Amino acid sequence: MARYLLRRIILMVPLMLGISFIVYALLNLVPGSPTDQFEFSSNFTPADRERIRENLGLNDPWYTRYFIWLSNVFQGDLGNSFVNYTPVLQRLKDTLPNTLLLTGTSLVFALLLSIPIGIWSAVKRNSFFDRSTTILSVAFYSIPSVWLGLMLLILFGVKFQEWGLPSLPIGGTQTLRGESGFWDRVQHLILPAFTLGIIQLAGWTRYIRSSMLDVIRQDFIRTAQAKGLRQRAVLMGHAFRNALLPLMTLVGLTLPDLFGGAVITEEVFSWNGVGRLTINSLIQNDYSVAMAAIMMLAFLTVVGNLLADVMYGVLDPRVRLG
Amino acid sequence: MVQQTEIVGESIGQPRSERTQETAAADQRGRLRSTPGFYRRAWRRLRRDKVAMVSLGICVFILLFAFGAPVVSQITGHSYERGDLRSNLLAPGSDSYLLGTDASGRDILTRLAYGGRISLMVAWLSALVALAVGGTVGSVAGYYGGFIDSVLMRFVDMIIAIPGITLLLLLSTLWRPGPVGLALVIASLGWTGIARLVRGEVLSLKNRDYVDAARVVGASNSRIIFRHIFPNVLSLIIVWISLAIPGLIIAEASLSYLGFGVRIPIPSWGNMLDEAKEFYRASWTYVFIPGLAIYITALAFNLLGNGLRDALDPRLND
Numbered sequence: 001m002a003r004y005l006l007r008r009i010i011l012m013v014p015l016m017l018g019i020s021f022i023v024y025a026l027l028n029l030v031p032g033s034p035t036d037q038f039e040f041s042s043n044f045t046p047a048d049r050e051r052i053r054e055n056l057g058l059n060d061p062w063y064t065r066y067f068i069w070l071s072n073v074f075q076g077d078l079g080n081s082f083v084n085y086t087p088v089l090q091r092l093k094d095t096l097p098n099t100l101l102l103t104g105t106s107l108v109f110a111l112l113l114s115i116p117i118g119i120w121s122a123v124k125r126n127s128f129f130d131r132s133t134t135i136l137s138v139a140f141y142s143i144p145s146v147w148l149g150l151m152l153l154i155l156f157g158v159k160f161q162e163w164g165l166p167s168l169p170i171g172g173t174q175t176l177r178g179e180s181g182f183w184d185r186v187q188h189l190i191l192p193a194f195t196l197g198i199i200q201l202a203g204w205t206r207y208i209r210s211s212m213l214d215v216i217r218q219d220f221i222r223t224a225q226a227k228g229l230r231q232r233a234v235l236m237g238h239a240f241r242n243a244l245l246p247l248m249t250l251v252g253l254t255l256p257d258l259f260g261g262a263v264i265t266e267e268v269f270s271w272n273g274v275g276r277l278t279i280n281s282l283i284q285n286d287y288s289v290a291m292a293a294i295m296m297l298a299f300l301t302v303v304g305n306l307l308a309d310v311m312y313g314v315l316d317p318r319v320r321l322g
Numbered sequence: 323m324v325q326q327t328e329i330v331g332e333s334i335g336q337p338r339s340e341r342t343q344e345t346a347a348a349d350q351r352g353r354l355r356s357t358p359g360f361y362r363r364a365w366r367r368l369r370r371d372k373v374a375m376v377s378l379g380i381c382v383f384i385l386l387f388a389f390g391a392p393v394v395s396q397i398t399g400h401s402y403e404r405g406d407l408r409s410n411l412l413a414p415g416s417d418s419y420l421l422g423t424d425a426s427g428r429d430i431l432t433r434l435a436y437g438g439r440i441s442l443m444v445a446w447l448s449a450l451v452a453l454a455v456g457g458t459v460g461s462v463a464g465y466y467g468g469f470i471d472s473v474l475m476r477f478v479d480m481i482i483a484i485p486g487i488t489l490l491l492l493l494s495t496l497w498r499p500g501p502v503g504l505a506l507v508i509a510s511l512g513w514t515g516i517a518r519l520v521r522g523e524v525l526s527l528k529n530r531d532y533v534d535a536a537r538v539v540g541a542s543n544s545r546i547i548f549r550h551i552f553p554n555v556l557s558l559i560i561v562w563i564s565l566a567i568p569g570l571i572i573a574e575a576s577l578s579y580l581g582f583g584v585r586i587p588i589p590s591w592g593n594m595l596d597e598a599k600e601f602y603r604a605s606w607t608y609v610f611i612p613g614l615a616i617y618i619t620a621l622a623f624n625l626l627g628n629g630l631r632d633a634l635d636p637r638l639n640d
Contacts, residue, residue: 147613260485
């Protein structure tokens with residue numbers, strides 16, 4: 001196990017290097033430069049812009065800059081923002097907890113609901129509950145999260161307020177002025193977490209249902225029932241444990257979508273996370289921030305995949321990691 | 323965007339490895355007579371599936387509505403680009419505006435048709451490009467195996483590990499694309515799913531007896547791939563396209579919503595949503611309608627894809 005873990009972690013290094021190289025190359029082929037913002041400013045002469053470019057190291061070829069960037073990163077220095085000169089590390093520290101809070105909440109929300117719903121609709125196959133679950137999960141699976149987010153925001157944020165009902169905040173991670181306690185943060189979290197989680201919830205429910213159906217048909221379940229175990233014991237002790245395995249793989253595979261979805265959800269709800277940081281820095285040609293933000297998202301995905309594989313090995317003794 | 327393709331993978335990744343005698347024989351016969359039998363029977367199965375047929379109807383209707391946009395414009399009597407500022411943000415049903423007007427007083431229904439044309443064109447084009455790239459990579463990797471296979475598949479793994487949307491944002495910043503460029507950008511990431519599927523399928527097909535037989539007779543690699551393996555991968559491809567379209571439409575919409583998509587004068591469903599978001603307090607229908615169009619299209623193609631999968635994979639119908 002330890003050896004497997006070590007090997008996987010070592011394999012992450014070339015993967016992350018490859019990703020960083022691709023992303024850095026793309027970023028630097030983008031037309032436009034951080035000095036564009038001074039283009040029409042009377043305070044800056046062309047010579048000033050040239051000096052700034054020189055100072056930022058933008059006149060070197062991009063592959064030279066990549067290696068400089070890389071060696072700085074290994075020394076823990078992510079550089080400064082090209083636009084407002086704050087340390088990139090600080091920007092990540094400000095946004096990463098918010099992204100983790102959002103994605104973590106929606107992951108837990110989706111898992112906690114999809115597991116019981118999926119199991120129950122497999123057990124009560126073709127019942128009213130099963131059919132409505134199937135219809136709902138297909139319906140939610142296709143929903144564009146941009147639109148879902150906007151409509152929820154209009155309904156619960158704007159319309160509820162107009163109708164004099166208790167409403168939810170329309171964006172941000174917390175109320176900026178005045179009270180900002182725990183409940184306030186929860187209120188801000190509800191809509192974005194729901195928007196982000198509902199698609200995974202729909203997909204996973206269908207998946208758990210079908211893998212439960214596969215497992216229930218197998219002989220060891222019949223044996224367990226035949227020896228007189230209670231239904232609950234058969235379901236939880238035998239069936240569920242086996243149905244859970246493929247779910248781990250699926251959760252691992254969905255992580256890129258989860259972090260990708262976070263980019264969109266964060267933008268819709270003005271959630272101050274890594275995704276929104278990515279978008280803003282790309283719009284401003286702020287390469288150093290964009291680079292760090294994209295690498296952060298890729299890193300989270302890679303680590304998440306690793307965790308999913310390791311969990312798989314822990315849960316399934318047939319898988320020999322080594 | 324990758325979501326849909328994963329679902330395909332789990333259920334039709336390996337259908338033919340466990341075919342019954344009867345269907346294997348049908349395949350054999352079908353191929354010899356350039357495949358009428360298999361698809362005719364699949365169509366018969368599909369026709370019995372009410373949900374799939376309704377979805378097919380909706381898909382056809384949406385395609386006609388979008389690609390007949392000039393006709394829609396004549397019927398409504400409004401153009402997509404000119405509006406009357408005095409009648410902006412009208413609610414649906416007022417005057418001659420069936421779905422209301424946008425912030426510049428343009429008819430939303432007409433714009434919806436033109437927007438659909440762009441959105442659907444981007445989605446289909448990127449599906450076809452992704453198919454060409456992914457299909458080639460997948461079949462080369464699966465057919466030749468060995469070193470080529472590991473190199474190609476590690477590359478696929480690497481692309482899959484990056485959250486797609488960030489690369490899409492990057493590439494659209496790079497190219498400032500028009501509709502065709504945008505389709506290429508989306509396709510440049512969308513091919514990984516089908517590459518994996520095709521690879522798996524080809525891996526299981528290439529060791530079949532009839533492939534060995536073809537090789538013994540002296541058929542070249544390309545003849546074996548195109549004449550003997552490709553027809554057997556075709557149903558996988560049909561299902562993949564139907565299930566990929568929703569993801570691709572949503573990808574276009576998300577990019578355009580974030581301001582990285584098709585540029586403003588040409589409407590697409592995504593940038594209609596983007597324009598509308600500023601006015602969500604003034605007119606909720608303005609936001610609701612383009613998103614609903616995206617949603618209905620995505621839903622119809624997903625349901626059609628599920629139906630196609632059941633119809634093309636007789637194993638599930640036993």
